[in-house]
Amino acid sequence: MNTNNIYACDNGEFRAAKTKEIEFALGCTSYNQDFLQKTAESDYAEYGFVCKENSEWDSYVTIQRIESKYGKIKDERDGKSYYTITIGEQTWMAENLSFDYKVKGATYGTYSNTDNGETYGRYYTWAAAMDSAGLYSTNSAGCGYGKTCTVKTPARGICPEGWHIPTSNEWNTLYSAIGSSPYAMQAKGYWSDPKDTYGFSALPAGFYNNGSFRNVGSGAYFWSATEYDGGSAGYWNLNASSANLYSSYELNGYSVRCLKDSP
Numbered sequence: 421m422n423t424n425n426i427y428a429c430d431n432g433e434f435r436a437a438k439t440k441e442i443e444f445a446l447g448c449t450s451y452n453q454d455f456l457q458k459t460a461e462s463d464y465a466e467y468g469f470v471c472k473e474n475s476e477w478d479s480y481v482t483i484q485r486i487e488s489k490y491g492k493i494k495d496e497r498d499g500k501s502y503y504t505i506t507i508g509e510q511t512w513m514a515e516n517l518s519f520d521y522k523v524k525g526a527t528y529g530t531y532s533n534t535d536n537g538e539t540y541g542r543y544y545t546w547a548a549a550m551d552s553a554g555l556y557s558t559n560s561a562g563c564g565y566g567k568t569c570t571v572k573t574p575a576r577g578i579c580p581e582g583w584h585i586p587t588s589n590e591w592n593t594l595y596s597a598i599g600s601s602p603y604a605m606q607a608k609g610y611w612s613d614p615k616d617t618y619g620f621s622a623l624p625a626g627f628y629n630n631g632s633f634r635n636v637g638s639g640a641y642f643w644s645a646t647e648y649d650g651g652s653a654g655y656w657n658l659n660a661s662s663a664n665l666y667s668s669y670e671l672n673g674y675s676v677r678c679l680k681d682s683p
Contacts, residue, residue, distance in 0.1 A: 489619060490514060495580040502580075504680070505619040508597030510590070511680040513583070514621050516541025521548050521578050523555075528628040528673035531636055540625035540636075543673030546653045549585055549643040550577045560585075564670050566651045575645040579678035586679040588646040588654045588665050594620075595663060602663040610637075612660050622658050628673030641674040 491504040491511070503514040518530070518537035521544065528544070530537035547564025550571070554561030559572040574584035586594075598604040598618050606614035607621040626636035635641075639659045646654035648667040655668050668674070 493580060493583075495519060497580070505621075507594060507618045507620065510594060510597070512594070512620060513678045514619055516623065516625060517544075517579065517676040517678060518542050519578055519580075521551075523548060523553050531625065531633050540623055541675055543625075543628040543633075544578070544643065544676055545673060546643055546668075546670035548578065549674070549676050550575060550645065556581075560645065563647065564653075566670070568649065569647065571645055571647060573645060574679075574681050577645065578676065582681050583678040584681055585643060585645040585676065588644045588656075590679055591642075591644055591656045591665060602658055602661060605658055605663060624658075625675050627675075641668075641672075642677050643674045 489505070491506070492501055493504055493513075494501045498519060500518060502517075504511055505514040506512075516537075518541040520542065528542070530542055531540050545564065550560040550563045551557060552560065552562060552564045556578065557576040560569070560575040560577060563569040563571060573587060576583065577585040579585060595605075598620070601615070601617070603611075603613055603615040604617040605620045605622045606616060607623050608614045608616050610624055622640045624635070624637050624640055626634050626639055627641040628634070639657065642656040642658075644654040644656060644665070648654060651670060652667045653670050654665055655674055657664060657666055
């Protein structure tokens, strides 16, 4: 071998090391498959690379919560637990809802078929998010499907008991509390310049539209409980450098973040 080059041992054979193997000084072999090589760590996440079957290093990020900073709730309907975070006077879920709302045509499932929504949560139509069928409350029964309705707040929607779908005003309250910074909302390890200053940990889950997932990795879309007219409703959009409220076609599939009811 040329001693001026850097090699990696791959299944008993030497080859030229790839960029990341050189950077982290660890060749990818069958002996360290699925082994996490940590490269950085913070209060919220650890970062690294994992050796996969194809002898390439794949990016690895796992959100790690600090119990003293985060709370936790359990959704008694399906037994799933969610981390929560208090920001200002509000307490939010620090993860996207992943409740399987079993009403035909109401939810678009998950982006990845391998983690059952553990990373990005599920994607819901506005009618589903608001629990139009009235299975859990009557405050937003009948909303969606192009029908104008009168939402009574707080609208629980498909949130766990004691939680609700945030209104547009409540999204604005959150944004003001974090200093009106999109970077302060962004989960570390998923955006170009994330700060996640307050622990909201927004993920770029994208959205579902017309048979496909769109903008995964570049934007977050969260439903609000505010209806603009029959057929459209408010949502909070976060991208790499900005965040704002918009209105959207109700049949798009967006994420849901639940907000705790006021005492």
